[in-house]
Amino acid sequence: MRFKSNRGLMLFGGICYGLIEIIWRGKTHWSMLLTGGACFCALFRLFRKIEGLPTYVRCVCGGAVITFCEFCSGCVFNRLLKLRVWDYSENRLNLKGQICAFYSAMWVLLSYPVMKLCAKIKAED
Numbered sequence: 001m002r003f004k005s006n007r008g009l010m011l012f013g014g015i016c017y018g019l020i021e022i023i024w025r026g027k028t029h030w031s032m033l034l035t036g037g038a039c040f041c042a043l044f045r046l047f048r049k050i051e052g053l054p055t056y057v058r059c060v061c062g063g064a065v066i067t068f069c070e071f072c073s074g075c076v077f078n079r080l081l082k083l084r085v086w087d088y089s090e091n092r093l094n095l096k097g098q099i100c101a102f103y104s105a106m107w108v109l110l111s112y113p114v115m116k117l118c119a120k121i122k123a124e125d
Helices: 006-025 030-049 055-080 101-120
Strands: none
């Protein structure tokens, strides 16, 4: 695959993220397309910079990036704009109901196939 700009990476990431949400939760929200696009762009750049590190380290870093993006998005969309896209308040080890340990662990696992996908993508910087 080849992308000529960050817009292409963002669109691809947003669509994939939305599809993952639909498969997992049965629905998605437009804000998740923005969040997914931003995550994918960040992960694409990150994985290019840290490709020499062990796989598990790259996956943990990827999970941290996604968790950070989810927290920032949650603070804007859920807390500030009151869109109520998700609420993890009932989950153990949550932070302000926007992120929780369970989904952070899931993001670490999801980082592996994303990392492999990013390795196959060519982008013009």
